[in-house]
Amino acid sequence: xxxxxxxxxxxxxxxxxxxxxxxxxxxxxxxxxxxxxxxxxxxxxxxxxxxxxxxxxxxxxxxxxxxxxxxxxxxxxxxxxxxxxxxxxxxxxxxxxxxxxxxxxxxxxxxxxxxxxxxxxxxxxxxxxxxxxxxxxxxxxxxxxxxxxxxxxxxxxxxxxxxxxxxxxxxxxxxxxxxxxxxxxxxxxxxxxxxxxxxxxxxxxxxxxxxxxxxxxxxxxxxxxxxxxxxxxxxxxxxxxxxxxxxxxxxxxxxxxx
Numbered sequence: 074x075x076x077x078x079x080x081x082x083x084x085x086x087x088x089x090x091x092x093x094x095x096x097x098x099x100x101x102x103x104x105x106x107x108x109x110x111x112x113x114x115x116x117x118x119x120x121x122x123x124x125x126x127x128x129x130x131x132x133x134x135x136x137x138x139x140x141x142x143x144x145x146x147x148x149x150x151x152x153x154x155x156x157x158x159x160x161x162x163x164x165x166x167x168x169x170x171x172x173x174x175x176x177x178x179x180x181x182x183x184x185x186x187x188x189x190x191x192x193x194x195x196x197x198x199x200x201x202x203x204x205x206x207x208x209x210x211x212x213x214x215x216x217x218x219x220x221x222x223x224x225x226x227x228x229x230x231x232x233x234x235x236x237x238x239x240x241x242x243x244x245x246x247x248x249x250x251x252x253x254x255x256x257x258x259x260x261x262x263x264x265x266x267x268x269x270x271x272x273x274x275x276x277x278x279x280x281x282x283x284x285x286x287x288x289x290x291x292x293x294x295x296x297x298x299x300x301x302x303x304x305x306x307x308x309x310x311x312x313x314x315x316x317x318x319x320x321x322x323x324x325x326x327x328x329x330x331x
Contacts, residue, residue, distance in 0.1 A: 074302070076196055077188045081294035081312075083199045084255055084264075089287030090210055091248045092269035093279065094241065097221045101266050103140075103155055103242065107249040108258040110136050110159030112166030115253075120173050124194050126250055133246035136162060141239045186257035186309035188298065199251050206244060217241070218279055255294075256309030267316040268293065274323050289319060 095101050111129035118128030136158050143158075144151040210217065220227040220234050227234050252261045272285040297312030304311075 076191050077298060080188060080191045080196055080199055081255060081298060082291060083203045084252055085287055085290035085294055086203055087206060087248050088265050088268065088290045089283050090206055091245055092265040093283045093286050094217060094221055095265060096269040096273060101262060102152060104245055104249050104265050105262045106155040106159035107133055107246050108253065108261045110162040111250055112163050113169055116166050116169045126195055126198050129250040130247055133250050134243055137242045137246045141242060186253060186255050188255045188308045191254055195254060202247055256312060260309050260313045263313045267320050271320045271323050274327055293319060
């Protein structure tokens with residue numbers, strides 16, 4: 074339970090940073106694609122008996138690099154590249170699973186998550202990534218903000234937006250992989266997007282949006298964890314329902330009193 078709580082605290086920080094920029098750039102689709110594209114990495118992790126985070130992370134990063142390079146061809150949009158890469162990888166994962174045995178029980182965690190099953194290694198990986206992410210955003214915060222709002226203006230200022238996009242997408246890939254442990258691949262996009270969208274309804278400044286997103290993610294994760302524990306229901310789904318409830322309450326309040 075303690076590991077699960079610590080993991081959710083770290084994931085809340087990660088989701089606050091990454092989710093905010095996914096919403097600002099309107100690029101939530103990449104997180105949805107990644108949540109399915111890392112499937113072969115998950116399968117191979119179970120086959121070889123290593124942490125699923127490691128296998129999924131390798132596949133996720135390699136696919137992001139491939140998408141970034143492919144989408145530089147103006148005839149192939151980034152969304153098209155995402156569809157091609159992640160459907161291909163998901164199909165590959167299905168084939169690999171079909172050729173292996175005794176993976177069905179463990180792979181169910183891929184769909185719905187298992188935050189209570191987080192290992193010490195998983196927690197360490199999440200902690201290291203959180204530290205790297207916070208340091209990177211602190212150093213390049215202004216560049217990320219400018220590139221998120223106006224890529225052409227960022228290019229005119231001499232900011233290498235291609236490198237920034239690649240770096241951001243790699244961070245998204247790692248975030249998705251880590252978050253799958255908490256809520257599963259089906260709901261991972263909700264964990265990244267719902268708190269950020271809710272925050273955007275409440276505040277205008279980007280820094281305030283980031284802090285509020287982290288706070289909402291943290292509150293929802295803690296409430297969801299304890300509710301699922303005492304009611305004996307899936308943790309990931311409970312967290313998302315708490316997040317969704319906050320969103321609809323906020324939206325209703327804004328519509329009612331605007």
